[in-house]
Amino acid sequence: MMALFKKRTVGKPGEWFYCLEHKKVEEGPECPAKDRFGPYATREEATHAMDLARERNLEWETDPKWHDASGKAQGPEGG
Template identity: 45%
Template sequence: MTGDNEKYWYNLKTGEVEKGFESPAVDRAGPFETPEEAARAPEIMRERSRAWAEEESRDNDWGSGVSGDARDDQ
């Protein structure tokens, strides 16, 4: 297993892909297995955020008797 210092990171300030711990942790997103995956970090973060929001919405609606589709019609 490769350590995180050997993986790729997306620098949130510069938009550059880095290998290892080049910049402070607060400025990095990752780790990613490949530089191509790290370059897609903003897209991946949006996808994950959208999925988490949908999951949270379903969890909040659990047991309410109102489905997501019914809410949209109101």
């Protein structure tokens, strides 16, 4: 059986991640994918990963395409 996706265990220099577990920026993924945001092009972008996530969550919460009149969240197809 052939793997469809090659699991990358070592990051590339120049790729920046924000680790949710350790709450720190790391170059190349040091922690498992489930515990990090990224990759980002710069250390600066990774530093602001949580701010960006908060902004996106706020946009989603106020997006009328994702909510019906009752206020229940729905997918883009309305279901």
